[in-house]
Amino acid sequence: MKEFKNALLWLLAGVLVIIIDGFSLFSMRLNLTVLLVFYMGMKLKPYRALFWATVIGVVLDSVSMRLTGPNVMTKALIVFACWVLNSGAFKLTAVFNSVICYLLTAADLALVYLLISVFDTKPVEFADASVNVVFQSFVNGALAYAILSYKDNKTRESWIGNTLTGL
Amino acid sequence: MLKKRALTLFVIYMSAAIVIMTYQRLNGTFIPLFYLKYPVVYANEALTLLAGAAKKPVFMLFAMKKENARLTAEVERLTLMKERYEVAAAENERLKRLLGIKETLPGYVATALIISKNPDKWSQMMIIDAGRADGVGKDMAVRTTAGLIGKVLHAGRNAATVLLLTDINSSVAVRLQNSRVEAILSGTDSDACILKYISGDVEVAVGDIVITSGLDELFPAEIPAGVVVSVKKDPASLFQTVLVKLYADPHASDEVMVVRRTEAVIEGI
Numbered sequence A: 001m002k003e004f005k006n007a008l009l010w011l012l013a014g015v016l017v018i019i020i021d022g023f024s025l026f027s028m029r030l031n032l033t034v035l036l037v038f039y040m041g042m043k044l045k046p047y048r049a050l051f052w053a054t055v056i057g058v059v060l061d062s063v064s065m066r067l068t069g070p071n072v073m074t075k076a077l078i079v080f081a082c083w084v085l086n087s088g089a090f091k092l093t094a095v096f097n098s099v100i101c102y103l104l105t106a107a108d109l110a111l112v113y114l115l116i117s118v119f120d121t122k123p124v125e126f127a128d129a130s131v132n133v134v135f136q137s138f139v140n141g142a143l144a145y146a147i148l149s150y151k152d153n154k155t156r157e158s159w160i161g162n163t164l165t166g167l
Numbered sequence B: 001m002l003k004k005r006a007l008t009l010f011v012i013y014m015s016a017a018i019v020i021m022t023y024q025r026l027n028g029t030f031i032p033l034f035y036l037k038y039p040v041v042y043a044n045e046a047l048t049l050l051a052g053a054a055k056k057p058v059f060m061l062f063a064m065k066k067e068n069a070r071l072t073a074e075v076e077r078l079t080l081m082k083e084r085y086e087v088a089a090a091e092n093e094r095l096k097r098l099l100g101i102k103e104t105l106p107g108y109v110a111t112a113l114i115i116s117k118n119p120d121k122w123s124q125m126m127i128i129d130a131g132r133a134d135g136v137g138k139d140m141a142v143r144t145t146a147g148l149i150g151k152v153l154h155a156g157r158n159a160a161t162v163l164l165l166t167d168i169n170s171s172v173a174v175r176l177q178n179s180r181v182e183a184i185l186s187g188t189d190s191d192a193c194i195l196k197y198i199s200g201d202v203e204v205a206v207g208d209i210v211i212t213s214g215l216d217e218l219f220p221a222e223i224p225a226g227v228v229v230s231v232k233k234d235p236a237s238l239f240q241t242v243l244v245k246l247y248a249d250p251h252a253s254d255e256v257m258v259v260r261r262t263e264a265v266i267e268g269i
Helices: A002-021 A032-043 A046-064 A070-087 A094-119 A126-166 B002-027 B037-104 B263-267
Strands: B108-117 B125-128 B141-143 B148-155 B160-164 B171-176 B182-187 B192-196 B209-212 B224-232 B241-246 B255-259
Touching (some): A002 A032, A002 A046, A002 B037, A032 A070, A032 A094, A046 A070, A070 A094, A094 A126, A094 B002, B037 B255, B125 B148, B171 B224, B192 B224
Antiparallel strands (some): B108 B125, B182 B192, B209 B224
C-alpha cells in the first residue's frame, strides 16, 4: 500500500512538473523535470529512480510529438550520474548538489538539442537554445540548493535530536 | 561491483536509446507512444481550469480596484469642470444683466470688477478696477444691478476707492418710493442702514422701498437703495428709527457700474 502511495505521488509530481514546465518565467520556459529526476536520483534507489526517469522521459517525448528517445536517454543519464556520485567518495553538500544540478540541467538540454538535431530536425536556433540552457540551468541550480539545503538541515536536526535522546 | 553493474546498465540503456532513435529516423516515429501524452494534457487542462477559476475573483478584484481609481479620478475631474462651468454660467448671467442695464442706464460711465473689499478695517470701502482712464471721477455713484452700493471716494488712474453706503460716514438723500417722504440714508457699519430724519407722525411700513432722491446733488435720482425692514417709534423722540436693508450686498457682488450724474439722471428719466 505504501509502495502504491509512493508511486502515485511520484507520478503526480512528474505530471505536475511537466505541466509547470509549460509556464513561462521572464518569457522563458522552466525545466523542472530535470530537477525532479535529479532529486529522484539522489533520494531514491537507483533502479526505482531509473524507472521513474524513463517514465518521465517517455511522457516528455510523447508531449513533444517528435522523436521518442532523447528525453528518455538524458533523464536516464542524470540518474546514472547521481548513482555514480552517490556511490563515490564525494561529499554531497547542498552547494555541490546545486552545482551538479546546474551542470546536469545544461547537459540534459544540450544533449536533447543535439539528439533531436541529429535524429530529427533542428528545433530552434542554437543561440536561442543556449540562452534557455543558461536560464533553466540557473533556475534548477538555485532550486536544488534551496531544496537540498533544507533537507540537509532537517537531517542534521534529526541527527542532533537522536543523539541528544541517546544521551 | 555496483559501479560495474551501473556501467553495464548505462551502456545498454544508451545503446538501446540510440537504436530506438535510429530506427525512428529510418522508419518514422512511434505513433502509439504519443498517446501517453493525453494524461498530461488532460491534467494540464484540468489544472488550467482550476487555476483560472481560482484566479478569476482575484483578477476581478484588481480590475475593479483599478477601474474604481480611474472612475474616482474622472469624477474629480468632472466635478472641477462642473464647478468651472457653474462659475462661468453665473458670471455670464451677471454680465448679461449688467449689459442690459448699461444699454438703458443714463449716465453710465464704466463697469468695473471689485478688486478688494474693506481694505481698511475701520471703514466700509472697496476698490474697483476702473479709474480716471475709464472716465470714473470723484463722487460718482456706484451701483450693481440690484441697487446703489456707494460712491467714488477717490479715483486713481486705473482704480477707484468706493465708500460703501454701510460706512458710518456715508449719507445719501433718499425718499420712500410710495409716500415720497424725504430722508437721509446713513451707514451704521453693519449690513443695515438707518433712515434719518423721518418724523414720528409719518407712516412708514416694513417693506417700503427706498430710492435715491437726487437732492444731495451727488447721486442720480431713482436708484433703488433698499427696503425698510424695521420701524420703531419712540414717543420721546421727534423721529422714528427706521432700518433699511440694502438691495445691493457689497459682500456678495463681483461687478459694479459707475454712474455719473446727468440731467436725465437727475430727473430720473
